[in-house]
Amino acid sequence: MVRVRTPYLIASTLAFFLLVFLVIPVGEVIYVAFQDSSTGALTLINFVDFFKTSLFRESFVNSFYVAGMSVLFASLIAMPLAYFTTRFNFGGSIIIQTLGIVPLIMPPFVGAVAMQLLFGSNGSANLLLDQWFGINIPFMEGLNGVILVESIHYFPFILINLSAALNNIDRSMEEAAQNLGSSGMRLFRRIVLPLAMPGYLAGASLVFLKAFDDLGTPLLLNVNNMLATQAYLRISSIGISDPMGYVISVILVLFSLFSLWVSMLASKGKDYSGGGKGSSGLLKRDMRGWEKAGAYALIVFLLILVLSPHISLLLLSFGTIWSYSVLPDAFTTAHYVEVISTTREYITNTLLYAGIAASFDVFIGIAISYVVLRTQVIGRRWLDYIATGALAVPGVVLGIGYLRTFNDFNVPVIGKPLASWWVIIVIALTIRRLPYALRACTAALHQVSNTLEEAAENLGAGKTATVRKIVVPLMAGGIVAGFVTSFATATVELSATLMLVTAESDAPLAYGIYVFMQSAAGRGPGAALGLIAVVVVALGSYLAHHFIERNKRLQVTSTG
């Protein structure tokens, strides 16, 4: 019975990998959090200690405050944009839909320092405000800075989900309300808003999650009284036996799980789409002259705000000295020359690590999606759940877990612990980005009709030949998209990397940016590295989009 054994072999290999590099390290972190550090007995004392310490209480409140306010400001940016593009016939829609996702191609920490030069107390914006109105607004002071940076970077989650929800509303819903005598704001409040709510919630909970977990941004803005930064600082300064880092990790995981759960519930539980009758989306109307002017003014303002991290990063990377002035004194390419000539290994390491990780990701992604969708292996869904669960594990937590679990495991031949070998960085990237590749592969395999495989078997192809000749080629678009997404996002991953880099020569680009940005003199080269990363990610995202679209076309025409 070869037919039965092979899937089990593949499934158990996958399960083993996930167990060793995801379940056990995270389990270890949770276990240690509940362990008395001297006796090893199970206890809640660490949590009691945590809440007794005023710094931790403050960090806890701050993390909540920052995540909550980020959701609020992200909503303020996203809601008008979503509303204008779905409600009106309006040329600006395309600009918004395109530029609206731009912030996602750069992780917030990359532009954080550059944003200080634009919005800090001595930054361009405040210099101008002082000159014109004699006022100074503390955009970037302490927690404000984190909130500003996070909301500017993550509002697209709300924009994308909310626009999709609004576009999916069956037009007859609104027409029925009008038919029964409702109109204007009342109709909006009673019909449109409730129908769009799941989409909004799905996006908002993702923003909350991202802002709550983020390590790089507060670190670079020198805001240390938050949970993720405290976890990192405790482990890196006191050591991996300090229980506080683990307690914070448990709290981070809990809230990540919670917001992911809310997000999934919101996007799955209520599908209000009209069943594909063709007429979905709100009733669109043309704008009057003054409305149009107002809308454009608002949109231009928001887009400038949204693109400010990129603009400031660009200025910083090409600027000579930029201090107490609206713009840099002069422009130069010296920073690029410097990073490419002296710290090339950051770039080559990144390409190597992200390349290997993304390859593993699609490989594992194909295997898991195939086992889940095409075999009868008992418990196969758990592979999917666990791999996707990696989304709920903040990078800091995974990093701490790896340090704790693999520090005593010496790699044969190399002769040093796995936790300080560069390969562990690649594994961390693989686990962190696996959900993206898995989702892409699963979607692609869903599109491949079962009968296409049966036809191949019917004509004499065994399971392996069928997968190789039919399934994988038909999934190609999704596989490439999954690879590129995993690759691009792995390029700029910082939080797990930060914990795991032991030698500068093994460090990837994101780590390099972090190191450069620590000193005033390093900002220029740091920004140059940042911009290189942005270009890599942007290119990757474009390619991913391209392949997904191409695949869609292929699939659509094949069913017709």
Added chain:
Amino acid sequence: MSLVTQVEPVRLTIENVHISFGKTKVLQGINLEIEPGEFFAFLGPSGSGKSTLLRAIAGFGPVPQGRILIDGKDIVSLSPWKRDVGMVFQNYALWPHLTVQKNVAFGLEERNVARAEKEARIKEALDMVGLSHLADRHPSQLSGGQQQRVALARTIVIRPRLLLLDEPLSNLDANLRVQMRTDILKLQRKLGLTTIFVTHDQEEANTISDRMAVLDKGIIQQIGSPMELYDNPASPFVAHFLGTTNMLEGTVVNAGKHSLLRVDDDLLLPFDSDDVAQRGALVFRPQSIVLNPESPVEDAVKLRAVVDSREFLGATVRYTLSVGAVKMLADEEHRRGRGIYDPTETVELVIPRRQILFIAEK
């Protein structure tokens, strides 16, 4: 070598096949013998198990209990790719990333057929379905009928022992359907392939098959030629499924010679049957009824009926009539200028006795 001459037709035997999906029993004790070179149809409503049975012959779906034999050899434990049982899928299942040529080449490549022979056989198969000129197209560039032909070519090119067709015409429009079914029949006769055809459309099964099996609820209800089944349905289900019919249930009075069936208090109808059942139904087709005959009909049941309503169907006019409280359908052939009856009109309703079939209740 040519496709036309190579096939030695096989016999397919299905012995006591049971299939369950979890707790749902989909097939319950199927026994069937299909003769070499026969064009056989599985006919039944959706959920009757006909597709499951076809897929089991190809090796898909749960492993069945029982035996499926090709020329006496059990194939149940063989993998699908080792069966040489060619199947044309309902949605054709053409691979969108391969051209027509490559789709057809696939099975030959899996069999490591030498290049020259491969090309010759692909050409021959595409010629047979009349698509040689489209060999370099992708499936998405073909019409539904052309896709169907590619699927057929892709299957026959491997010289299968059996040809299985899973509702192959259901995705085509009405005109094309008629064209395709004659083409498929011609091809089958030319190749002499033992062929099984699954359909839920009785007209399709009637026109194309030598014999058919009517399935319902996972059980074969009856096997026979289309006309045998139409004229002598063994059960009410078969009678209904093969076309509109009158079916009057009742209690048997005076079983044996000169039997009568009491349909209701006011209606007793005579029938001829050796069956001694207590209850049963009389079955006769609407076109068997004559209304107001111009010349007397011998050996017939004559009743007085009132027209309830009529439907004009083109070739016929269908009347719904009341005989007391009992409803009956009668079809009258329609010609230009022929008179029709109006609702509430009273007519003489005549059923020749040899048109009446008795089906005993089981």
